[in-house]
Amino acid sequence: MASSPLGRATRGTTGTNRLRRSDRWIAASDAFLGASDPLIVDLGYGASGVTAFELAARLQRVRPDVEVIGLEIDPVRVATAREQLADVRAGRTPFPSGIPVSFARGGFETPLPDGRRAAVIRAMNVLRQYDEEHVPSAWRTMAARLAPGGLLVEGTCDEIGRVASWVDVGPDGLAARFTISLRLAELERPSIVAERLPKALIHRNVPGERIHTLLADLDREWIRAASLSTFGATQRFLATVTALRDQGWPVRGGRARWRLGELTLPWDAVAPL
Incomplete structure (x- = not known):
């Protein structure tokens, strides 16, 4: 347990199924699939531990040896999550009683037991309250707790998980991809994601910046493809x-990911100028 966790408590808003999109991304990531120790951190899970339970349940279908640790700065939230875990262990919830989840107090320093390092750290909706200038140092601090080949997924989503974006950060603390x-x-227009961009980009959605150009091009092509709506939104996307x-545009992935409503590019394609 960290005596002085780094960072500030989030607003604490937590919604069931809110982070399903980032969960799906993590489940397919090389960092998770190839990890020798599939330890996953849900950093800043909020007022309820439900996102940690959901993450573990989804990842366990892919790797039964996964382990999820939820970290929160607020000790009251940790106590609440542990009470929820007690209900899970007692079989009073829809989650399996033996689900591999635990909770502890911690912030960006990401304290982990026995010198272990995380295969993946998920930090969704954590940096929204910070200034943009604080993002690189937060990335570096969290990334320092990753195992070799590990992944930090840092981003933002709306309250019901229909719109999300995130940055993949490597163990070196540098951004690699944007999704x-x-x-x-x-979906009315893809640029609705402008309201849910990661802190590193949300103030950069102005003319002259790469992210602004991307969202403008994305909307333009979405409009041009309107005639395909007859065949469904997936075909249009x-x-x-x-x-x-x-x-x-250096689009990554293939049609299997695009069908999920995902668009991934190298970070350099959208990084602030």
């Missing part, structure tokens, strides 16, 4: 992403 993840059904790639 947008959208629920395609009833596939056409949109394909058009971006054809224009020279």
Whole structure:
């Protein structure tokens, strides 16, 4: 347990199924799939431990040996999550009683037992309250607790998990990839993600910045592909992403990821100028 956790407590808003998009991303990541010790950290889980339980349940389907540790600065939140865990252990919840989850007090320093390092640290909706200038140091501090080949997933989503974006940060503390993840059904325009960009980008959505150009191009191609709505939003999004790639945007992944409403690019393609 950290005596002086680094950082400030988040607003604490927590929603069931809110982080399913980042959970799905982590489940498919090389950092998780190839980890010799699949220890996953849910950093800043909020007023309820539900996101840690959901993360463990989803990842356990892929690797039964996964272990999830939820970290929070606020000791009251840690106590609440441990009470929830007691209910899980007693079989009073939908989660398996033996789910591999624990909770402890900690912040950006990411304290872990027995000198272990995390395969993945998920820090969603944690940096929104900070100034942009504090982001690089927060990344470096968290990334220092990653195992070789590990991954920090830092980003933001809306309250019900339909709009999300995040940055993949490596053990060196440097950003590698940027991902947008959208629920395609009833999507009006992809640039709705502007409201849920990571702190490193949210103030950069202005003319002249790369992220602004990306979102403008994304909306333009979404409009151009409107005729494909007859065949569903997924087909429309596939056409949109394909058009971006054809224009020279270094789109990563393939149609299997795009069908999920995901668009991933190297960080350099959107990094602040």
